[in-house]
Amino acid sequence: MQKKEDNIKQQIWQCVASVPKGKVVSYGRVARDCGYPSHARYVGTVLKQLPSDTTIPWHRVINGKGEIAFPEGTERYLEQRRRLENEGVVLNASGKLKLTEYEP
């Protein structure tokens, strides 16, 4: 039997999974769309826990400034950028992305 709190993760997964290919959203945006406006940080925590073979497009989630959440040059940063470029999303000259709106 699952507790209520576990549903938060499930909803976050659901929200991230609903992000269309080629679009990117912020952690805060995901949290709000899930119905948890103050759980932006938790979104990141959940993504961190995802297994490497997950089908969830965690790489489409970035911070509110339009940047990848990791310091540039780290393995994680590079991997996320690689995954994005693989889907046609490319960073601009400032190393940023354009946050896109989408209708759930």
Add this chain to the structure above:
DNA sequence: GTTGTGACTACCA
């Protein structure tokens, strides 16, 4: 029970 942490944000100097 408390404390520290974090893939965040909004606000302010």
Add this chain to the structure above:
DNA sequence: ATGGTAGCCACAA
């Protein structure tokens, strides 16, 4: 624009 601070809250020790 940039940097610091405060608020936020689930989770692990």
